[in-house]
Amino acid sequence: MHTQVGRGGGWRRQLIAVGAVTSLALLAACSNGTSSSGGSKSSGSAAALTGDCAQYQAYAGHAGTKVTMFASILSPESDSLQTSWKQFSTCTGITISYEGSNDFESQLPVRVNGGNAPDLAVIPQPGLLAQMVKTGKVVKPPAQTVTNEDKWAPIWKTYGSVNGTFYAAPMSANMKSLVWYSPKAFSAAGYKVPTTWADLMKLSDTIAKAGKNKPWCGGLASGTATGWPATDWLEEIVLGKYGGDVYDQWVNHTVKFSDPKIIAAMNVLQGWMHNPAWVNGGFGGVSTIASTTFQDAGSPILTGKCSMLQQASFYEAQWPKGTKVGPSGDIWAFKLPAADPSVSDPVEGGGEFVAAFSDRPEVQAVQNYLSTAAWATSRIKVAPGWVSANQGVDPAVYTDPVDQLSAKYLTDPAATFRFDASDLMPAAIGSGKEWSEFTAWFSNNQSVAKTASNIDGAWPQ
DSSP states (O other), rough: OOOOOOBBBBBOOSSSSSSSSEEEOOOOOOOOOOOOTTOOOOOSSOOOOOOOGGGGGGGGGGEEEEEEEEESSTTTHHHHHHHHHHHHHHHOOOOOEEEEEEHHHHHHHHHHHHTTSEEEEEEEEEHHHHHHHHHTOOBOOHHHHHHHGGSSSSHHHHHHHHHTTEEEEEEEEEEOEEEEEEHHHHHHTTOOOOEEEEEEOOOOOOHHHHOSEEEEOOOBBBTTTTTTTHHHHHHHHHHHOOOHHHHHHHHTTTOOOTSSSHHHHHHHHHHHOOOOTTTTTTTTTTTTTHHHTTTTTTTTHHHHHHHHOOOOOOGGGGTTTOOSSSTTTTTTTOOOOOSSSTTTOOEEEEEEEEEESSOOOOHHHHHHHHTTHHHHHHHHHHHHOOOOTTTTSSSGGOOOOOHHHHHHTTTTSSSEEEEEEHHOOHHIIIIIHHHHHHHHHSSSSHHHHHHHHHHHHSSSS
């Protein structure tokens, strides 16, 4: 998951404050009017927008309106999100009232079922999208949004669809298969970046035996989304050990958690992140992984108390201001190797999708804008650690080295790419029982067999 940052979307989820609510009440001198390609229907005639605002003419005619948006994206990530549409809001006069919550996954169904749905929701789990569609409250996107979506690879449209019907345009993409580390610390110790799983495990053992720090640190705490980072760890192993076909069968429960293949993958994770000699650098024993927030998990790398953290590309936003991120900097990342070298370049990714609960013209205007390469470009420019798979985005726009690294793997046609499994599973599992069971696995040393059995038992019929 997410939360970008998630996990999730989420980029799941992401981030430090809980439930930050911000409203952009920016007014523009626009009168009601019609829209052109890329915008939405309106009545009357819109005054012509000039200067820098001319690019938003398609969305004119809705001055003085407000659109509410709910997501799991928290500050500081949400700060750049709101900056990305500031000019759009100023020029069109549409106020985007944004609310981010660490309890997004549990609160969205409550609000929708209680008749208090937001106009737009940024959903990081296709499983949760399917749950919302079942309520009958999700509105199909306008024609222009559907047209804009064609700039994404076809597989992304399937992730925003339920039973073959397209409901939510992709908003972001993130690279999950990364390991963060300190190039300076590696160089000083004479360590080389591992390119195979066997080398990664050997390096972990070498660091542990040196006795100066623990090779790994980690954190699962994320409000009501607590547990999601551990689901990512297992997903990386399943994809890298068995490839895409078994991964897909696991997502749809043809291959159960109690299947020997998944149990074997869980045992690999047990030997990796449950190894008391290897974790949890800077925080304590294995059980502290469950109580450490995912946002704080990587901080011991900067103090030399741990060497590595497996986390997504969006984790870049968590490094303190002033941290140099790059191949020769304070922090950098390498691709997590495949658990089985026969699997061709496994890449796990995540993303977020914009679903609407209203078809008001101003809501459609915002929905259309967020599905364009123009908005994605604006977001990239103000948000290091944020990547789009929109093929209309000029690759030269990426100036951040992590974004460049992520885009490289996310767009590699030879890669074995799959979306975050827990985000694809039914919401009761992927953003529910799996999170709680994985948390118990780490916090209470619950057995692999019991963890798998409990998740299988909760799978919706």
